[in-house]
Amino acid sequence: MPLALFALTLSAFAIGTTEFVIVGLVPTIANDLQVSLPSAGLLVSxxxxxxxxxxxxxxxxxxxxxxxxxxxxxxxxxxxxNLLAWQAPSYESLIIARVLTGLAHGVFFSIGSTIATSLVSKEKEASAIAIMFTGLTVALVTGVPLGTWIGQHFGWRATFLVVSSLGLIALIGSALLVPKNLKQSRPARLKEQAQVVVQPRLLLVYLMTILGYGGTFTAFTYLAPILQSESGFSANAIGLIMLVYGVSVAVGNIYGGKLADKKGPINALTIIFSALTLILLALTFTMTSKIGAVFTVLVWGAFAFGNVPGLQVYVVKLAEKFTPNAVDVASGLNIAAFNIGIALGSILGGVIVEQLTLQDTAWIGALISASALLVTRYSGRLDQRSNINTNLRT
Structure with missing residues (x-):
């Protein structure tokens, strides 16, 4: 594999770290900037x-x-x-910094797969994409807990400074290693893009994605306060628990991909959304016990992001059927749907924390995951009626 691919992987690692590390820093930022927990959680949204x-x-x-x-x-x-976040003098300026970083994130992962495949021969394209996305998995396993630890010991600003340094290294690596003459597919015409937005079957998948991630992030956004206030862990223990969660996520991603290959996306998503519903419901009761909370978080990680392969495969299969000239656009919109789910889940979690309790974020998240399950089964039934073989081995 070319060295340029590892520059992309480092970029994905830095971007993944800055997206999710904020979860472990919510209480720290809230205390330092003197804002409420829901306001700090809004930085995720x-x-x-x-x-x-x-x-x-x-x-x-x-x-x-x-x-x-x-x-x-x-x-x-x-x-x-990230440099703006490091130097942010106020909560409002931190919001601006986060939005700017999010804009870069969205486009990077939309074009990242195309760039990765441009660097290798055709028979190695899937491996190239897998290597690039390894950066996200490694970010959850190491970047997020390490960033949380840095933020708790040296201040949350130090975390953003370290992440910006990683981004600068990735920028220099890309400048030196990525070739200029990368292949570039024809951009989808405006009419072709519009077909994706109005295609009912694709909209159904985006709804599955939004609900699936919304359910998880209703509670996950406030995982650090839950572990501190409900479970009784010290702030220093949060980074270690996030490490355990990240390892579980890494295993779950691999398992989710193999499950989608073996059983097809609909059956795989049925299993994963069912498990998420039960786990979040269980968390409502286990979060008051240190042992119960850690065990539940460990199992939760195994399923929380395991739906990504199935959802991405499913949207591509349906796009090939209904909008064959805009498959990339359909895939990009699913990335948007993931993040709409994260945003709405985080906002809802903040409302729940303000109006109810931290404990209520878990069972309400379970209800949203159950809704994702119902939409998934309905979409699968529509596939059967239309004789669409999305549930075959990929």
Missing amino acids: LYAFGVAIGAPVLTALTGRWNRKYLLLSLMALFVLG
Whole structure:
């Protein structure tokens, strides 16, 4: 594999770290900036909205840009956004920094797969994409707990400074290693893009994605306060628990991909959404016990992101059937849907914390995951009626 691919992987690692590390820093930021927990949690939501806007809109607007120059521009914006977060004098300025960083994130993952496949021969394309996305998994396993630890010991600003340094290294690596003459597919015409937005079957998948992630992030956004206030863990223990969670996520991602291959996306998603519903319901009762909370969080991680392969495979299969000239756009919109789910789940979690209790975020998240399960089964039934073989081995 070319060295340029590892520059992309480092970029994915830095971006994944800055997206999710905020979860472990919510109480720290709330105390330092003297804002409420829901206000600090809103930083998760606004970042996700930045990604949701950036993925489809900016990807479409930059469709004719040279891929390398676009990549370097995105990483420069990413570094700038994290430097602004490091020096943010107020809560409002931190919001601006997070939104800017989210915009860069959205476009990066929309074009990242195309760039990765441009670097290798055709028979190695899938491996190239897998290597690039390894950066996200490694971020959850190591970047997020390490960033949480740095934030708790040296201040949350130090975390953003470290992440911006990683982004700068990735930017330099991309500038030196990524070739200029990357292959570039024809951008989808406006009419073709519009077909994706109005296609009912694709909208159903986006709803599955939004509900699936919304259920998880209703509670996950406030995991650090839950572990401190409900379970009784010290702030120093949060980073270690996030490490355990990240390892579980890494295993769950691999398992989720194999499950989607073996059983097809609908059956795989049925299993995962069913498990998420039960786990979040259980968390409502186990969060008051240290042992019960850690065990539940460990199992939760195994399923929380395991739906990604199934959802991505499913949306591509349906796009190939209904909007064959805009498959990339359909895939990009699913990335937006992931982040809309994160944003709405985080906002809902904040409302629940303000109006009810931290404990209520879990069972309400379970209800949302159950809704994702119902939509999944309905979509599968529509596949059967239309004789669409999305549930075959991929």
